[in-house]
Amino acid sequence: MVERRVMEGSHAVAHAVRCCEPDVVSAYPITPQTHIVEKISQFVADGDLKSNYMRVESEFSAMSASVGASATGARTFTATASQGLMLMSEVLYNASGLRLPIVMSVANRAMGAPINIWNDHSDSMGVRDAGWIQLYAEDNQEALDMTIQAYKIAENQDVMLPAMVCMDGFILTHTYEPVSIPKKEKVKEFLPEFDPEIKLDPENPLTLGTVGFPSDYMEIRHEQYQAMENARDIMPKVFSEYEEKFGRTQNTLTENYKTEDAEIILVSLGSIMGTIKEAVDELRENGKQVGAIKIKAFRPFPDQELIEGLQNAEAVAVLDKNITLGKKGALYTEMKDTLYSADIKPQMTNYIVGLGGRDIPRQSIKNIVQQTKDDLNNGQTREVRFVDLKEE
Amino acid sequence: MTKLREQEDFVSGHRACAGCGLALGARLAMKGVEQDSIATCATGCLEVISTPYPESSWEIPWIHSLFENSASVAAGIEAALKAKGDNETKVIAQGGDGATVDIGMRGLSGMFERGHDVTYICYDNEAYMNTGIQRSGATPLAASTTTSPPGKQSYGNENTKKDALAIAASHGVGYVASASIAYPKDVVEKVKKAAELDGPSYVQIHVPCPTGWGFKESDTIEIARLAVETALWPVYEMENGEIINIRKIKNRKPVEEYLEKQKRYKHLFKKDNGQQKIEQIQEIANRNAKTFELDK
Secondary structure, X not given: OOEEEEEEHHHHXXXXXXXXXXXXXXXXXXXXXXXXXXXXXXXXXXXXXXXXXXXXXXXXXXXXXXXXXXXXXXXXXEEEXXXXXXXXXXXXXXXXXXXXXXXXXXXXXXXXXXXXXXXXXXXXXXXXXXXXXXXXXXXXXXXXXXXXXXXXXXXXXXOXXXXXXXXEOOOOOOOEEEEEEOOXXXXXXXXXXXXXXXOOOOOOOOEEOOEOOOOOHHHHHHHHHHHHHHHHHHHHHHHHHHHHHHOOXXXXXXXXXXXXXXXXXXXXXOOHHHHHHHXXXXXXXXXXXXXXXXXXXXXXXXXXXXXXXXXXXXXXXXXXXXXXXXXXXXXXXXXXXXXXXXXXXXXXXXXXXXXHHOOOOHHHHHHHHHHHHHHHHHOOOOOEEEOOOOOO | OOOOOOOOOEOOOOOOOOOOHHHHHXXXXXXXXXXXXXXXXXXXXXXXXXXXXXXXXXXXXXXXXXXXXXXXXXXXXXXHHHHOOOOOOEEEEEEEHHHHHHOOHHHHHHHHHHOOOEEEEEEEOOOEOOOOOEOOOOOOOOOOEOOEOEEOOEEOOOOOOOOHHHHHHHOOOOEEEEEEOOOHHHHHHHHHHHHHOOOOEEEEEEOOOHHHHOXXXXXXXXXXXXXXXOOOOOOEEEEXXXXXXXXXXXXXXXXXXXXXXXXXXXXXXXXXXXXXXXXHHHHHHXXXXXXXXXXX
């Protein structure tokens, strides 16, 4: 029997962590992530989770302690958001370079200044080159599922890279939804014990984290690049295996929603996909040929899936909850790169939405579709549009 | 004299400069750790000289992560060992003075305060040597470094050395000690004591740097001994905040004898009013002698 309960996203993730039984959890509070590490500390306090729970003095140490623990062969979990993720950023590159399969929840939150605790993706997009696998959850169930899947992907011998599961701050972390909680025993069948070949062990002393000279650095980086490419192949297998066991999730790095005959396709990631799907449904009722593609994995980036999904689209509207100053939204620029190697050349527009927690109602999504349609009819488009910007 | 353990955990073949005090300090420190151990190391000379990929001078499991997280990584290792039921393997964190008293202080403080069973060893050569002799918080008054040079309006480093031992002690760290490579057996014994303690411990070893301080490679031990004999580097140990042992000095030497042998203080003997700075340094030595009752 699967236990189905109504709970906030943070607690859903905490339950996933409980089922994965990390040896070490290093925790530092930051809004809107805090409920995750609070709930885990309660599990530990109640004896429901036998992790060594470290209450560290900063996010920098949260990630550094994770590096030490993971290098010792321990399954490791931590969580953060926004400024905390930035404080970790130096260590993020290190965790990846040392090939440590740490799993971390990121409760996506805007970057200051101005200080803002609400949701957008500026934080995780800012560290997209740190060498971490990045998964983005649409809802609380997916945040739970992806956390378990993340361990299985990260700890694969051909991958051995850290993974962050991104979930929208407040929108998911603090919102109650019904969630199916798997049985711990069943998760154990899916996720074997972590026992890496290379670890800090007095029985077999190894030196980790050496100086990499120009004569070797590039080869080591190339191996890391290859590992991320391996993740691209391994992820669908993990998703399939998860589906067999728990009856959820599709096996792809993207999810296509009513795209087959769609003239206009909206592409985005995270919780906004729920609103997008509802808007698509309503527009479909009015005869509009609209569809949507959800990006589940931003790293590795699902190039092939996107090319296939967008095959018949005349226009693509990319919704970014971040802005790369001096360029465009991160998702948009990556998608343009993806499509350059494809035969298709749909009209593309970058819609910047929801920065710093600005609400994105269904009507705004519909407006985006209308705008895209108008551009198609006019045969011209402005590449970047900030959505629902207040007039001066 | 007690015979030192034959086993070497930090072996030769590394790339340290001739006469390197740090390499000797690390070798001695490792001789003090008799149980199975895992070591961390901050970015710095020690890491660079000992692990040019694919070579290593370490016979024990060893990890370098970053500059400022040696203590935090060590804390994570200790947590992992405990989680796996291993209460025997000792965790040794290592860092230079910059990694310890400057950039790594937050993580070190957290590791102390949480009470991890980690022995932290600071190899103190009183500046950022690996990057080319820049001033750190452990650089002594008036020392010339590449970022605290003497000039028309400068007598070298403007500040006095940060007291990291007092900071460690104020955390309630069970064992805190200073040591000098001039007294090898003392280094080994202190690290041994630190490693045997259940809980955090801190040992700061004074390791003169011929390249950075400007003295002959053959004089490393003599310079180290003069720092102790002038009372500029008091050698003592503390248990639970109480000083329990002090290396007394017979016939304390004037600081000039130490300063004049190093290029980093050369300007004090040439510049107008340089003597005033030397007197200030002598006052620091006098204060140390009084505080720690160093004079025999």
